[in-house]
Amino acid sequence: MNGEKMTGAEIVLKALQDQGVEVIFGYPGGAVLPIYDEIFRQENRIKHVLVRHEQGAAHAAEGYARSTGKPGVVLVTSGPGATNAVTGMTDALMDSIPMVVLTGQVPTKLIGSDAFQEADTVGITRSCTKHNYLVKDVNNLARVLHEAFYVATKGRPGPVLVDIPKDVQFALGTYTGPANVAHRSYKPRVKGDLERIKEAADLIGAAKKPLFYTGGGVINSGPVASQLLREFVRATGFPITSTLMGLGAYPADDPQWLGMLGMHGAWEANHAMHDCDVMICVGARFDDRVTGRLDAFAPNSKKIHIDIDPSSINKNVRVDIPIIGDVAHVLEDLIRVWKSRAARPDKPALAKWWEQIAAWRARNCFAYNNSKELIKPQHAIERLYALTKDRDVYITTEVGQHQMWAAQFYRFQAPNRWMTSGGLGTMGYGLPAALGVQIAHPDALVIDIAGEASVQMTMQEMSTAVQYDLPIKIFILNNEYMGMVRQWQELLHGGRYSHSYSESLPDFVKLAEAYGAVGIRATKPDELDDAIKEMISVKRPVLFDCRVDKTENCFPMIPSGEAHNNMILADLGAQTVSAAGKALV
Amino acid sequence: MSYDPVIAQAEIIRTHTMAVLVDNEAGVLARVIGLFSGRGYNIESLTVAEVDAQEHTSRITIVTSGTAQVIEQIKAQLDRLVPVHRVVDLTVETEPLERELALIKVKGAGDKRMEALRIADSFRARVVDTTLNSFVFELTGSPSKINAYIELMRPLGLIDVSRTGVAAISRGPEAL
């Protein structure tokens, strides 16, 4: 109720409730005790999930957010609580994930005195949040909290932090509801400029070798955007590729789908990108993993770029027709304009383009030599896909080769089913993200496709999974190496495997048991299917130790600093990489 | 790679003056400065003051330099900061009006002291503090005028300079 007097802690809970928050991921400490006390008193209203490390809380909130489209909420204490959450906030910023982080702070009078567990949280997080606030007056608290949700979810989504000193949590203040909050300066544009949309429709109509290049922005825009994208792509008959972040927006089983593009993307997708004459970029940001060498990036193309964030436009690549707006809004207009216009792509030219694409496809770029003795990681994902595809399934990943194999071999048919750390590449993301997904979708099958190195960074969250009966499946492609690092050392540093061996690994099966979870191991290809089936049927958290070939590399690969038509394939063997390329990441 | 005149044109580094209207709230300047340092943009000058006490808005004037693409990015990046209301690149077609104030301390006696006074007169610098062997001059003008004045004072006993940085406004009847 507006105008009601309550304590800061009560205001926090009330605001969360009014924002429709169902779950908070958090960890208590001195500076948030009043809020925890309030949670205790209202336990039946908002669910609190106690993680084992604040980084886990942030990634869990990301998983929750990405799989639902709703903002994830995190509550942590001052000082180390806040600094531990920094990685998760940076991750959410890079991948445009809506998140609200509440941190406790030392009492206002002690700020600046190096008080116990004091950190300059707004200072530290200024560059890893979309926006942040320090609330010194309890009467601003409700407004700031509602504003935080507004900023986190509107425009290009991102993490927003609200730092709340302990005395403010105790103080009595006035509550205001969400309806009374209008932002003074932040009003992102969602409708695209109609003139530009008409120009885009004309350019699309004149294309001979067109390509849709779509990204995470389609997912951010919501399920309607994916629907409209499918409609438009089918209406045009054009090929479509996507970034890592956009997987699932367009179904992988559709004949117009070319697979992911970029550093570990499909041969056909990258070649089509290089040769296209009209590129229709929808909610993607021309990341360096995608563009490769900039001066050789799609050199003969005209580019249309739909993006809600003007700073994404012309940042890395100059485009011809920028359209600032939300994907769903712009596509809706674009489809309408397209339908009303006469210009249609030249059919014979398009047929020739598809012929060329068929030739690239025939190269069968993801082929690998399967084995009867060793489980090939690619084979493991193929089997995992075959055995889970008919279920209500969500996939998260850690970072490394396994992540890329997951992107290449798991076929996503729907949006919001794929959670991965793309921009920051945070090892340790997948396990806690799976927790967040499972909380949001209790009956779904949630699988973290993991690497044995990554998963050890946030392994302690298995304890959270057990506590809350979250039956997440951690499917570890255990190659006993930081495989992605090893691959680069093999290709770029003469095979000198400096500190990339996963020494002294725990016995993952015993580790699972120690946590009160279930451990499963597969070491031979002929055990794999049964083991995966067992994993699926177990209704408890599982650590699956899938022992795979230790030397397998992930191909295709565009070495850093190379052009799209200069890819390395598995059967071409190692190529040399230029000195300039070596210096890149 | 062959010579590409389009790319060559894009590589030219130019100085731009931007006016940024922001909410006058805690940390807003840190956000702007952090953006510049974090993304590796130049700041040649930055000034800030509240310009509307009722609305609590401040105006930040930033002089920066970069290629056309970098300038476009700087503008877009500033614009997406949440407390930013508006960003205007004042250096689009015509040069904006730019003024700076400087306080300049010169120490010396005899001929040098007389010469400093004469030059001050021709620059319309005011003497705002005098002792038997020093002056403080107050000078307003374009940054280049102030640079020129400082260079002339250097051999005459210049010992201290304080400059405000650039305040800028567009010419003509339009407001920000």
Ligand SMILES: Cc1cc2nc3c(=O)[nH]c(=O)nc-3n(C[C@H](O)[C@H](O)[C@H](O)COP(=O)(O)OP(=O)(O)OC[C@H]3O[C@@H](n4cnc5c(N)ncnc54)[C@H](O)[C@@H]3O)c2cc1C
């Ligand atoms: C080991 C490793 C390897 C990788 N290899 C590859 C690879 O081979 N290929 C690849 O593609 N990626 C790869 N990545 C991921 C890569 O680093 C980037 O994260 C990814 O390419 C960015 O995807 P995106 O362009 O879709 O942008 P996102 O980061 O998803 O950004 C979304 C864009 O859409 C805009 N947007 C957001 N919401 C909306 C909306 N509602 N309407 C309109 N626009 C909106 C945003 O402003 C932004 O510009 C790899 C990552 C790792 C860790």
Ligand SMILES: Cc1ncc(C[n+]2csc(CCOP(=O)(O)OP(=O)(O)O)c2C)c(N)n1
């Ligand atoms: C927090 C963090 N530290 C370091 C890295 C650099 N890095 C990228 S991939 C990788 C190895 C990952 O090994 P593993 O989890 O076993 O996956 P694999 O590549 O073997 O599949 C490392 C160290 C990172 N991405 N994140």
Ligand SMILES: [Mg+2]
């Ligand atoms: Mg590994």
